[in-house]
Amino acid sequence: MPIRNTNRVSELIRHQGRRYPVAVVEARVREVADVAECAAVQLRTPGGATRSVAQTDKS
Numbered sequence: 001m002p003i004r005n006t007n008r009v010s011e012l013i014r015h016q017g018r019r020y021p022v023a024v025v026e027a028r029v030r031e032v033a034d035v036a037e038c039a040a041v042q043l044r045t046p047g048g049a050t051r052s053v054a055q056t057d058k059s
Contacts, residue, residue, distance in 0.1 A: 013052045
């Protein structure tokens with residue numbers, strides 16, 4: 001079942017100075033053997049900044 005992405009501020013994730021499309025990051029994470037679903041999400045750090053992470057659901 002595909003995950004629907006709503007209210008996403010940006011469709012790009014920055015990692016080590018490069019930008020990657022969110023869909024590509026999610027697809028690559030799902031290629032791991034025990035990952036069933038993945039969604040790239042933003043979390044707030046204690047300092048108030050945002051951090052992009054891949055939230056996964058194992059099979």
